[in-house]
Amino acid sequence: MAKKRSGPSGKRGSYAKGVAKREEILTRALDVIAREGYRGASVKEIADAVGLSQAGLLHYFASKEELFTEVLRKRDEADLAFSGFEAVPASADVRDIREGYLSVIRHNAEVPGLVQLFAQLSVDAADPEHPAHRFFIDRGALLRSVFADALARRFAEGGVAPRVPPETLARIFQAVTDGLQLQWMLEPDLDMAATIDVLFELVFTHARAASDDPPDGRAVREGGAA
Amino acid sequence: MAKKRSGPSGKRGSYAKGVAKREEILTRALDVIAREGYRGASVKEIADAVGLSQAGLLHYFASKEELFTEVLRKRDEADLAFSGFEAVPASADVRDIREGYLSVIRHNAEVPGLVQLFAQLSVDAADPEHPAHRFFIDRGALLRSVFADALARRFAEGGVAPRVPPETLARIFQAVTDGLQLQWMLEPDLDMAATIDVLFELVFTHARAASDDPPDGRAVREGGAA
Known part of the structure; x- marks a missing residue:
């Protein structure tokens, strides 16, 4: 669901997009865990919910x-x-x-x-x-x-x-x-x-x-x- | 420190020995965890403390x-x-x-x-x-x-x-x-x-x-x- 036209490119734009994506991931993760339980909610399930691979998801977190x-x-x-x-x-x-x-x-x-x-x-x-x-x-x-x-x-x-x-x-x-x-x-x-x-x-x-x-x-x- | 002469043999004696060994394991495990911390205290460390292999230790527990x-x-x-x-x-x-x-x-x-x-x-x-x-x-x-x-x-x-x-x-x-x-x-x-x-x-x-x-x-x- 990422926008095709993502505003100014370059470092600043990438950073802002990264922050927005992180927020989106956390919001979706809250939903998944509330619904499936913590043990039921694997990194894979959260990744699926935001349309990323597990590696892609963990790119946004240490x-x-x-x-x-x-x-x-x-x-x-x-x-x-x-x-x-x-x-x-x-x-x-x-x-x-x-x-x-x-x-x-x-x-x-x-x-x-x-x-x-x-x-x-x-x-x-x-x-x-x-x-x-x-x-x-x-x-x-x-x-x-x-x-x-x-x-x-x-x-x-x-x-x-x-x-x-x-x-x-x-x-x-x-x-x-x-x-x-x-x-x-x-x-x-x-x-x-x-x-x-x-x-x-x-x-x-x-x-x-x-x-x-x-x-x-x-x-x-x-x-x-x- | 197990006694060499362990009383009557057979099923009943084995059961009593099993119970005693279980108690010994738990007492030693308490010491090890209190001293090393829970994360520090692996099954291996508890097994070492009672002179058993890990498989031998877990034989006493489900x-x-x-x-x-x-x-x-x-x-x-x-x-x-x-x-x-x-x-x-x-x-x-x-x-x-x-x-x-x-x-x-x-x-x-x-x-x-x-x-x-x-x-x-x-x-x-x-x-x-x-x-x-x-x-x-x-x-x-x-x-x-x-x-x-x-x-x-x-x-x-x-x-x-x-x-x-x-x-x-x-x-x-x-x-x-x-x-x-x-x-x-x-x-x-x-x-x-x-x-x-x-x-x-x-x-x-x-x-x-x-x-x-x-x-x-x-x-x-x-x-x-x-």
């Missing part, structure tokens, strides 16, 4: 691992727009991000192949040489900073000095989301969004109780990495 | 996948004894299991190879044909029932009718534990036990607040699978 990492990045871009997170004002508190976050979780339950891909790459990412390593570190830091900022505003608004640092609560949100996906892959009837909503409820209860309730017999420490 | 699943089962047995969970009385409430659970989490941070193995097999387990599938379903159900029972006793003791079902809170404990491992594999400085301790604190706060605090503008639903 490796198969980079291709799949970029699929996850593309998916995050789509989710960000879908959730309304992009439009959340800087003054949002955690109640403002609740619905958008839960809508992404509900959407995940409709694309099991992408959940499988995410889960597999989040394990592969432990290898510092894997392209997903940097991706997951940056993605986690960004997700947690959005949550931590929104939680901090909620506490400030309520005049509450929380016993638990917002950064640690943000880590718990990230962890419960990733961990529930593993449970859901085994038990597809599990309602991930409803379960995460319970964590919002626990945190809201904590925010209300934090200022006037005695600690439960031990100090709460910072659980985050340095 | 497949390589079963071998690694049984390594996780063996590790759970060891953790159960280590944590004191085995000795927890039926009347325990969640405060009684807190220290034991956190001690297992702290121990995990010393055996990264076993954490990697657990994480990889928890993804592989999505395949109903993989031996880890049944293992992870049963393991999750057992872990959650221990937590849910202990939480229910805590609520009952405090005369509290919780707005959140103990089964859902148990799911959240499981999910946070699994999800934090993924974060820790990227950021080994993360204090997993301290972070999970914050979740205990949130749940305790909820238990105190549940009976006298109005809901935060929405009903809390059951998030568990049917």
